Amino acid sequence: MADFACKECHMILEESSCPRCPEAEISREWQGFVEILNPEKSSLAKEMGIKTPGRYALRVR
Ligand SMILES: [Zn+2]
Structure with missing residues (x-):
């Protein structure tokens, strides 16, 4: 599994x-x-403002 998540778009x-x-x-947490x-x-996806298919973190710290 990848390690990083974007704090902006998750x-x-x-x-x-x-x-x-x-x-x-970018966060590792x-x-x-x-x-x-x-x-x-x-x-x-609408709630999170996601418009591109892909994997998104639910919580980013
Ligand atoms: Zn991003």
């Missing part, structure tokens, strides 16, 4: 920078994740 990353928010802070396959049909 995307789980394999490197220590987020391709979507290069300015955002995150818990749980969801795999969003179809953001348009997921209410959780």
